Amino acid sequence: MTSPNHGPLAGKVALVTGASSGIGEAAALCLAQAGASVALSARRADRLAGLVAAIEAAGGKALAIPGDMMIEDDAKRAVEETVTALGAIDILINSAGVMQAGGIENCDTDLYRRVIDINLMGTVYTCAAAVPHMLKQGEGDIITISSLAGRKGGPMTSAYSASKHAANSFTDGIRQELGGKNIRVTTLMPGATETEVGDNIVDPNWRTAIKAHVGKEGAVKPRDIGEAIVFILSMPRRTNISEITVRPTTDTSA
Incomplete structure (x- = not known):
């Protein structure tokens, strides 16, 4: 691991939601390797503890803040504890998310509500809590982990696609609000990526x-997304990569 004193993100403080597995976990590891101090939030406290131990064993600094981002008070607490314990919140990675499948026939509206509450409202809650701190600091970075599903709909996945469409629009909207105030905002849309996203469908x-x-063979690895995040954050501050797609090389769809 790169020394926390010499990486491209040395001295920065990041909060990663959904950090207990998949893209969130990989993002936390890559951010720590790049020198950032990392606060980790997710529902599974045991996994967060293991991730903190791994980061610290490699010379990094990490803090576990268990919580559920669909609960507004948990999202606010994650931000406030990050600032209290680590002194700032320079980077917010919105990676908490869930996928479910279900159609409009015999529609389970509770399923729709849960997907939207986590994928959209969880992002709104953390951003609303973090932005005042970033404005006070004079800069910040927000990256929302969305999905290529946010560009199209599909049968039986309309709740997930709708939530990601909404997250994309929300994220680009706040980019336009905050860019003139030195807060960069990015929508990152992975294609097929090896994660546990399907396990709870x-x-x-x-x-x-x-x-x-x-x-499937050739799917993107979570670490590939983590490295893309570091790349985005390492660009000169005059540059905002506002939207980026990372998909398998074999995916040649439009």
């Missing part, structure tokens, strides 16, 4: 299909 057929999709 209720419908067994769609759970199998999504797990096969993200586990």
Whole structure:
């Protein structure tokens, strides 16, 4: 691991939500390797503890803040504890998310609500809590981990696609609000990436299909997304990579 005193993000403080697995976990590891102090939030406290131990063993600095980003008070607490314990919040990575499958026939509206509450409102809650600190500091970076599903709809995945469309629009909207105040905002849309995103899908057929999709040969690795995040953050402050897509090389769709 790069020394925290010499990496491109040395001296920066990052909060990563959804940090217990997948892209969030990889983002935390890559940020720490790049020199940032990292606060980690997710529901699974045991996994966060293991990630903190791994980062610290490699010479980095990390803090676990267990919580559920669909609960506004948890999102606010994650931001406030980051600032209290680490002195600032320079970087916010919105990686907490969930996927479910279900159609409009016999629609389970609770399923829709949960997907939107986490994927959209969880992002709103953390941004609303973090931006005042960034404005006071005079700079900041926000990256929302969205999905290529945010560019199109699909049968049985309309809740997920709708939540990601909304997250994309929200993220670009605040980019336009905050760019003149030295806060850079980025929408990062991964294609098929090896994560646990399909593990908790209720419908067994769609759970199998999504797990096969993200586990297929040539799928993007979570660390690839983590390295893309460091690349975005390492650009000169005059440059805001406002939107970036990372997909498997074999994905040649439009």
